[in-house]
Amino acid sequence: MKLNKRIITFIAGGTLLTATVVACHHGMHFGTAEERGEWMVQKVSKELELNSIQRDKLVNLKDEFLSLRKELRDDRAQLRTDVLAMLQQPTLDRDKANAMVSGQLATVNAGSPAIIDAVANFYDSLDDTQRSEIREFIQNKIEHRSHRYWHD
Numbered sequence: 001m002k003l004n005k006r007i008i009t010f011i012a013g014g015t016l017l018t019a020t021v022v023a024c025h026h027g028m029h030f031g032t033a034e035e036r037g038e039w040m041v042q043k044v045s046k047e048l049e050l051n052s053i054q055r056d057k058l059v060n061l062k063d064e065f066l067s068l069r070k071e072l073r074d075d076r077a078q079l080r081t082d083v084l085a086m087l088q089q090p091t092l093d094r095d096k097a098n099a100m101v102s103g104q105l106a107t108v109n110a111g112s113p114a115i116i117d118a119v120a121n122f123y124d125s126l127d128d129t130q131r132s133e134i135r136e137f138i139q140n141k142i143e144h145r146s147h148r149y150w151h152d
Helices: 002-021 033-048 052-074 076-087 094-125 128-146
Strands: none
Touching: 033 052, 033 128, 052 076, 052 094, 076 094
């Protein structure tokens, strides 16, 4: 249950960051993750009219996400090699597959408290109007995305 709570919290934090940071995706220039993160900080700062303290907290949030992203991506080449090697075998090595997933989850679990703190620090620094704008944006994104996928 604790693992599920962390994963849900991490996903919710990621959703909050993504929704907050991608307040308007039009005109986004794609580049490195750092460039996209900086673009998002500028965009959100402008859209929400952040003060310097709020902007610093948003920059910290971006940095925490980029740090965790780097940790997860550092092993990506080896993970791909391992997956392809497993798929070459007549049977799937379940223990190895579970170990690979557990390793990635351990990285997320280790990084999630810092991200959750950064999300909370940023969100707590916003005034009621800014929080309302974020809630409306997230709600619109959720409703919009729910129409793009399969329905039961």
